[in-house]
Amino acid sequence: xKRSLLFCAVLLLLLAGAVSAATPEExxxxxxxxxxxxxxxxxxxxxxxxxxVTVKNTADESVPLRSARMYTDSNILILDDPYRTFGSIGPGxxxxxxxxxxxxxxxxxxxxxxxxDFRDAGSLxxxxxxxxxxTEPRLAVVDRPDSFTEGKKETVRVTVSNPRTxxxxxxxxxxSGAGIESVPTSAFIGALAPDQKSEVTFNITPHQETDLVMTxxxxxxxxxxxxxxxxxxxxxDNKKRAEIVVSGIEVVREGGIYRVSGxxxxxxxxxxxxxxxxxxxxxxxxxxxRLYPVASLDPDDLxxxxxxxxxxxxxxxxxxxxxxxxxxxxYRSTTEISIGSTASSPSENEESLPLGMIALIVAVIAVIAxxxxxxxxxxxxxxx
Amino acid sequence: MTHPIIEVALNPDAFFRKxxxxxxxxxxxxxxxxxxxxxGGIGAYMTTNLxxxxxxxxxxxxxxxxxxxxxxxxxxxxxxxxVVIAVLFYGVSSVLGGSGDLKKTIEATxxxxxxxxxxxxMSLALTIQFASSFxxxxxxxxxxxxxxxxxxxxxxxxxxxxxxxxxxVFLLWSANIWVYGVKYARHLSLKNAAIxxxxxxxxYIIYQIITLGVV
Numbered sequence: 203x204k205r206s207l208l209f210c211a212v213l214l215l216l217l218a219g220a221v222s223a224a225t226p227e228e229x230x231x232x233x234x235x236x237x238x239x240x241x242x243x244x245x246x247x248x249x250x251x252x253x254x255v256t257v258k259n260t261a262d263e264s265v266p267l268r269s270a271r272m273y274t275d276s277n278i279l280i281l282d283d284p285y286r287t288f289g290s291i292g293p294g295x296x297x298x299x300x301x302x303x304x305x306x307x308x309x310x311x312x313x314x315x316x317x318x319d320f321r322d323a324g325s326l327x328x329x330x331x332x333x334x335x336x337t338e339p340r341l342a343v344v345d346r347p348d349s350f351t352e353g354k355k356e357t358v359r360v361t362v363s364n365p366r367t368x369x370x371x372x373x374x375x376x377x378s379g380a381g382i383e384s385v386p387t388s389a390f391i392g393a394l395a396p397d398q399k400s401e402v403t404f405n406i407t408p409h410q411e412t413d414l415v416m417t418x419x420x421x422x423x424x425x426x427x428x429x430x431x432x433x434x435x436x437x438x439d440n441k442k443r444a445e446i447v448v449s450g451i452e453v454v455r456e457g458g459i460y461r462v463s464g465x466x467x468x469x470x471x472x473x474x475x476x477x478x479x480x481x482x483x484x485x486x487x488x489x490x491x492r493l494y495p496v497a498s499l500d501p502d503d504l505x506x507x508x509x510x511x512x513x514x515x516x517x518x519x520x521x522x523x524x525x526x527x528x529x530x531x532x533y534r535s536t537t538e539i540s541i542g543s544t545a546s547s548p549s550e551n552e553e554s555l556p557l558g559m560i561a562l563i564v565a566v567i568a569v570i571a572x573x574x575x576x577x578x579x580x581x582x583x584x585x586x
Numbered sequence: 587m588t589h590p591i592i593e594v595a596l597n598p599d600a601f602f603r604k605x606x607x608x609x610x611x612x613x614x615x616x617x618x619x620x621x622x623x624x625x626g627g628i629g630a631y632m633t634t635n636l637x638x639x640x641x642x643x644x645x646x647x648x649x650x651x652x653x654x655x656x657x658x659x660x661x662x663x664x665x666x667x668x669v670v671i672a673v674l675f676y677g678v679s680s681v682l683g684g685s686g687d688l689k690k691t692i693e694a695t696x697x698x699x700x701x702x703x704x705x706x707x708m709s710l711a712l713t714i715q716f717a718s719s720f721x722x723x724x725x726x727x728x729x730x731x732x733x734x735x736x737x738x739x740x741x742x743x744x745x746x747x748x749x750x751x752x753x754x755v756f757l758l759w760s761a762n763i764w765v766y767g768v769k770y771a772r773h774l775s776l777k778n779a780a781i782x783x784x785x786x787x788x789x790y791i792i793y794q795i796i797t798l799g800v801v
Contacts, residue, residue: 570701570756573759577597584603
């Protein structure tokens with residue numbers, strides 16, 4: 203029994219002696235790079251990124267390090283060197299080394315080298331992969347009106363797509379341009395994964411001919427970037443817009459009030475909403491129909507109207523037609539209507555007396571004149 | 587024997603000559619004036635109903651009462667106007683040296699209303715004709731232009747102008763009777779009686795013509 207115990211003790215001592223006997227080179231050889239990350243994963247030229255290299259000591263003893271550095275030729279710039287001195291990595295421990303780099307190159311894959319100098323046993327070299335892509339996000343106009351009209355709100359839809367192999371973040375689209383009014387003023391999309399796209403819609407009201415600039419702001423990692431695309435805005439006639447045509451005008455005068463009736467037809471290709479008929483100066487709108495609201499007119503729809511007004515010293519008055527499109531833009535047009543050549547004075551343009559009435563008045567005057575003459579004659583006779 | 591009413595209409599000189607020395611008697615003249623007043627009241631009632639559609643719906647509920655008030659007012663007003671006209675004749679004739687009882691002048695003025703019965707009937711007929719042929723729009727009484735247009739549409743309508751014209755013609759007939767009535771009531775010459783009657787009547791006719799917008 204005593205011999206067995208003694209044997210085991212000797213064996214343990216031999217084993218312990220064997221472990222403790224590992225050389226620094228052997229321990230250093232068990233320090234390995236377990237992985238690395240680059241943020242952002244894919245850089246753009248001049249982007250700044252962080253490269254994090256993870257190292258694990260799989261040895262049973264601490265491994266002392268002199269320094270940890272990253273080297274490169276010229277395409278990738280190493281902006282800092284925080285690990286010029288370093289202690290040691292404990293047995294089984296994992297350590298991350300983070301370096302800031304800048305892409306000073308165009309498209310390509312670059313390999314800056316991560317180097318650990320062991321204090322007692324040479325060094326470890328590990329190439330890190332850094333991708334650089336010049337490809338920018340794409341902005342495409344999906345929908346826009348055939349033509350723009352000054353002051354008319356139009357819908358413009360754009361998509362932002364990410365053809366890069368890395369994600370971009372904080373994507374925002376901002377429309378701008380001289381005399382441009384946009385609702386919303388900007389649209390936030392957020393993150394766009396590789397090969398992903400997102401669509402945003404703007405209501406654009408141009409007040410002058412200009413270039414509508416759509417600027418896409420985004421982040422690649424911590425790098426703030428932007429790109430822009432412009433859409434020329436040239437005013438032209440909207441061939442589809444609603445057109446209100448007035449027909450079948452009838453003007454009737456009742457007393458001192460003109461009553462104008464007729465038909466309005468939408469000969470355009472878009473709906474005309476909130477159609478209102480009235481008369482302009484020198485006409486003075488009066489009740490009961492100062493204004494005549496017509497229901498929405500679809501293309502080729504027809505509706506009648508009637509407005510009442512007074513007018514003096516004129517033979518024509520403008521019939522004013524107002525309507526709105528689906529975006530609320532107001533359109534106004536006028537049509538001169540004739541109210542007759544006898545409209546200069548209300549007292550002169552009444553319908554004439556019926557002939558019977560004239561005859562009656564003449565007869566009454568004649569009879570009364572006769573009566574008065576007769577009474578005078580009789581009075582003279584009475585005097586005599 | 588000519589009926590007194592016909593005689594006053596056709597031969598007022600003889601009518602008033604006979605009554606010159608009689609004491610004034612107002613029953614018959616008052617009856618004549620009352621008849622013209624009633625006819626005028628019917629016309630006022632119809633005119634009120636004519637313009638009723640021009641008022642807002644909430645006001646139209648009291649337009650029936652307003653029409654009755656207008657009719658009664660026209661009757662009362664005719665009696666008042668009768669006396670006022672007589673006082674005017676009395677006053678002007680006094681300036682021209684006239685003498686005589688005011689009551690006698692009132693009596694004579696009342697008889698002068700005989701043609702007005704015919705004239706009022708004709709005016710009423712024209713008003714009925716006008717009312718049946720004219721549809722007034724509803725107006726906003728806060729809008730001066732609309733109110734003016736409404737007034738013009740009524741006063742400048744041919745029927746209403748004809749009614750006024752006929753009333754002026756009949757007024758001239760009445761004035762002819764009043765001349766002889768004032769002559770005997772106020773003991774004036776025919777010329778001074780004509781002036782006494784002519785001045786107020788002429789002023790009234792000019793006012794009517796101006797109201798029509800002819801001048």
